[in-house]
Amino acid sequence: MALAGCIGGDGDDDDGDELIDPADYDYEREEPDDEEAARESTIEYTQELERDEDFDPIHSNDAYSVQVSNLVFDSLYEWDDGLGLEPKVAADMPDVERDGTRYLYEINEGIEFHNGEELTASDVAHSFMAFQEEDSVNLAQYEMVDSAEVIDDYQVQVDLAYPYGPWELQTMAISVVPESERESESDREAFNTDPVGSGPFVFSDFEFNEYVTLERNEDYWDEPQPYLQEITFVDNVDAASRIGEIRAGDTDAIADVPNDDWTELEDDDGIRVHISESPSYMHLTFNCRDDAPTSDPDVRRGICHTFSMTDFVESRLPNVAQPLSAPIPPITNEQWDFPLDDWQEEYYPGYDPDQAEELLNGAVDDNWSPTIVAPGDHRGDLAERIVTRLNEIGYDGAQAETLDFGTLLDRTVYNEDPSPDDFQAYLLGWTGGPDPDAYLYNLYHESQTGINQAHFYEGSDSFHDDIAEARELADQEERYALYEGVMVEILEELPSLPAYSFHNTMASRDYVKDLHAHPMVQQNPRVVSEYGNVWTDN
Template sequence: MTDSDQPKRIGRIDRRKFIAGVGAGVATGLAGCLDSFNAPSNNSDNGSSGGNNSGGGSEGLLTFAQVKSPVEFDPVVLNDVPSDQVASLVFDPLYQFDKGGTNLVPRVAAKKPEVEKGGKRYIVELNTDATFQNGDPVTPEDVKYTFTAPVKEETENAGDFSSIKTVKTVDDSTVQFDLKYPFGAFDSYLAADIVPKSVRENDKKKFNTKQPIGAGPFKFAGWKEGNFVRVERWDDYWGDQKPNLSEIKFVPVEEGTTRVTTLKSGENDIIEEIPPKSWNTVKSISGASINSVPGVGYFYLAFNCNKGPTADPKVREAVDYTFSMDQAVSNFVEPTGIRQYSPLPEALASEWDMPVKKWKEIPHDKNIDKAKSMLDDSDNVPDNWNANIIVPPDDKREQLGTTVASGLKEAGYNASVQRLDWGAFLDKYVSGDPNDYNMYTLGWSGSPDPDSFMYFLFSQKEEGVGNGTFYRNDTVEKAITDARRSTDQNKRRKLYEKAITTLLEDRAHLPAYNLKNSFGVKSYVKDFTAHPVSSFSMVSGYNNVSVEK
């Protein structure tokens, strides 16, 4: 699910939630990060499995083909998956997700947080060995700065930390988070990459694009935007797991079949995001295989519920009758992705014991006669209606929009599909103006907590930011808010079940699919692991990539 464009709206959208590129875009875990996932961390065809050696013994160079070029590297502000994929190697987070993406484990932190005041206070003790690459220790002040800078600077990651009231340094190794309210998903927001306050404050521009300094296992070694990024092993890395690889070179290869060709030729050792039509091609490459795992994402068709014909739920239901989502996903997404029937990825919904079987019964099969009858009978649909469907620059989402348009034309109504560049799309899809759109296709990458999907996609507070539906239902809004402000998982489950069922029945969204984090991997690359939250893992407590040519 390596969605590498992943831009986000100015405001409160986290890059790890907003899916905006060619794939599904789960980057290293910050907000809500996939802790409730049961999916295996390695659906590898080559048998690559996690190891646990001390590392540091291989001089291997690994070349990795990304879908897009990184553009910046400061975790406080960076805005795209390719950049984050690199930054996640240079910086270490306070906590990270384990192999299966189900639990948080300490990284810069020394142990799990102590939770007090009914979930309103989190106390985190730091690992006193944690050190930045310039030799400075990682201090509570650095952690405080990391969590407060986005809000102070009004960066696009500010929403991740909006529940925080204050952050205090208790002593030389302890930091205390006090929240505005008990927030059931806050622990997953602790998976933030820690930055050195003094270095970043000295020159933010240099820190972002020329000399990022973190506490991670690799040091930034240089880059040329649109051409390459290099990171080198930090031989003095403070962690237990020293990298095997001496260097990783990331190169952008935007066109999918070209990426596959570079894997076959050996020009690249790993390629990300295998196109659906190239899946079998990669499987058949001698000396290579596919390493994949379902990510924590959600792709969908959304309606403008603010104004225009689609503000009428009966019109939205009629559109549902114009095509078969099952068939569309089969045609355009599989085997790169899987059908999804709610805003929650299937593994997350299963972990929370959600009524997925009931939700699967809500969408309609294709019935053009029924669609035509409902549209013809609606006073809100003009006879000359030309439905406007906008899509981002991604083939799968464009094909979904085209499928809907074809069904509407079969029902006797015109429809047009506008494929927009990301800038234009992001401006339009949150305007609420029916002249801009009646429907749009998009996606979202979240964490292993329902909050990361429900709040940012459906809360009325996020209208014009990440919520372009303008769907307004006070009961749904209250359920989302109440679930967010509770630490009782059973209570939260019931609230989310109620909200999701109503949203599906009212068809604010038509859920479509989830993508896999998929990679083509040469057989001489050992121990590489696709990850449901972090896209992939190079060096961790359960794996350490090496190149053995």
């Protein structure tokens, strides 16, 4: 409760800070004077959460295993320094035929996997089809693929069952795996923890739930060649301990700098902090089932008027987040140009306790006791902030409950028949990319109830149809028109309230050179690319 502080005249706390601009931490490239010395570099990178230890890109579904496997595998297309795709294994952008349902890819010749075999069109085709053939947990991202056929050794044709809008923006950034290493189920089991790719690093040493060490691929086919000779991934889920390690020099770089430690690390002469805007999306989502008081949009709107989201971010997360005004983060909007500022002014519910009381009075009982559930991190702090504001306007029974992640998902997202006592709102997050479909389909379409969301929002007659139709169109202007209506409805009816976007942050010892934070958390640490090639000067 103390986190909420006292309400001022406009709901702002006294300790709000100016938000950090990630662009201020866009460091210049750093090249070594002695390349041979740089090529002897090694680093240890401390991740903020434990890996699932699934390194097969077909089945891996946690960002922290993917951070490792991204250095082992090459993608058909790779991310630039932002959210744009560039050819990698592909020689160029694809030829598109049949009204956006056929893609013809030419791939570079002479690429070798770590086992010495050449990467061919057959491997690319296998990489597209394996999600369906092996019933991957990632199937939803590739279920629109109807077939992938080999034209010759260096050409592959991918046919979609329908035009899929996000395809060229995101989906074709697929890791290419060697078909010969994954022929049987036992092969795939071995491949999962001893993967063979064509990327700049190879698996060297692996101790389950302890560390993964990768060594430089001395025969890497592409430029630039990595300077790093070796990188070891460990994890430390305790933020204070992780900060202590980087300050003491017990690790070379860490992920996820807590807001309260940012300034201290920034002022440390031996440490450099890194930050990038990200496509993350935190949201306050309501139980819209008919038996829940929050099925009434006035109740949802009333809750949202009890507090200031901007104040929460400025007072609690000024160094690591930015408030949202729509169901997509600003970095996603860079390729779409929706009028986010106008929506903020016209639709987004600001702090207005009088309006909150008016909306809630009569819509809920005087002894109404809603439960807001959240993880025990900054989202738990936000839940406490909201509950404090509800208490202050007379709803003393409101309570915040923090749960571990698995229990939270079981209570909310995976709960097929939640009662109002289970939750009336929950706080979770999602990371998408450059296409609104990643957010609107997964978090708002009715087909994803029980899979990725639990608001049970019926919506207007066209709401769910528009989301589904937009993902099956190739024309961006047509998709824009559908998404605009969907997002305005979300802001007006509030099945969930967009909260804030959490930046990607890292800290490194000052001898770690040419390290840059990438918007996609799965891409960090991006130790070799056209935009950075990490080395150490120690």
